[in-house]
Amino acid sequence: MADQVLDAKGLNCPLPILKAKKALKTLEGGKTLEIQSTDPGSVADFAAFCRTTGNELVEQSEEGGVWTYLIRKTG
Amino acid sequence: MSNVAEMGGAQVNPGVDPNTMSIIVTKGSLDWAYPPFILSTTAAAMGLDVTMFFTFYGLPLLMKDLKLQVSSLGNPAMKMPMMGMHMGMPNLVSAIPGVDAAASKMMKNLIKKKGVASIPELRELAVEADVRMIACQMTLDLFEYSQDDMIEGIEIGGAATYIEVATKSHINLFI
Numbered sequence: 001m002a003d004q005v006l007d008a009k010g011l012n013c014p015l016p017i018l019k020a021k022k023a024l025k026t027l028e029g030g031k032t033l034e035i036q037s038t039d040p041g042s043v044a045d046f047a048a049f050c051r052t053t054g055n056e057l058v059e060q061s062e063e064g065g066v067w068t069y070l071i072r073k074t075g
Numbered sequence: 076m077s078n079v080a081e082m083g084g085a086q087v088n089p090g091v092d093p094n095t096m097s098i099i100v101t102k103g104s105l106d107w108a109y110p111p112f113i114l115s116t117t118a119a120a121m122g123l124d125v126t127m128f129f130t131f132y133g134l135p136l137l138m139k140d141l142k143l144q145v146s147s148l149g150n151p152a153m154k155m156p157m158m159g160m161h162m163g164m165p166n167l168v169s170a171i172p173g174v175d176a177a178a179s180k181m182m183k184n185l186i187k188k189k190g191v192a193s194i195p196e197l198r199e200l201a202v203e204a205d206v207r208m209i210a211c212q213m214t215l216d217l218f219e220y221s222q223d224d225m226i227e228g229i230e231i232g233g234a235a236t237y238i239e240v241a242t243k244s245h246i247n248l249f250i
């Protein structure tokens with residue numbers, strides 16, 4: 001269970017990333033954020049975002065056109 | 076080092092922080108407003124220090140009151156999804172008064188429908204993310220704009236101001 005959940009469904013690039021960044025800002029280090037997105041581009045973008053910022057992409061999955069990402073704030 | 080291979084990949088000039096980016100913003104139509112604001116907000120979200128320099132037709136993007144329009148005139152690549160296909164607009168039609176306004180309205184509807192951020196929204200996010208915005212003094216003079224017409228928190232500067240930023244930025248883009 002994530003510490004915080006962000007519903008970014010229906011939002012297009014770059015809004016899922018921008019909203020995720022805002023949500024991560026309010027989280028303490030070590031806590032997790034779950035993001036739900038319908039943007040197919042978010043797959044590549046969240047991977048790049050995590051590689052660049054040092055946050056950990058713990059897991060990701062897709063079901064019925066909704067991608068779910070679990071990110072741990074480490075960056 | 077004598078060649079690129081020996082350098083073993085990306086090199087940063089000494090003293091230049093790799094997490095820095097500058098963008099020269101030269102275009103102010105609804106469509107061209109997107110790349111600079113998308114890239115600046117995303118770069119800021121990824122931890123980069125970002126500076127935007129607004130010059131010529133990019134300058135009006137700093138105005139409080141944005142009246143953004145798109146034109147299909149001389150833009151053969153602009154094809155809107157309509158009736159199950161993609162339709163362009165002949166220049167002769169684009170030149171008719173009111174067509175730009177209609178095309179702009181259509182584009183804004185699409186933007187909303189597809190969950191794409193509006194330019195005022197992206198600009199607000201850029202301001203929140205502490206993106207540094209510099210308005211070109213010469214353009215202000217040339218087109219008779221006043222700083223009072225522009226949003227709060229911007230700086231005024233010229234070519235030398237931008238060049239100083241560019242020498243300290245790892246990524247420099249011209250849009």
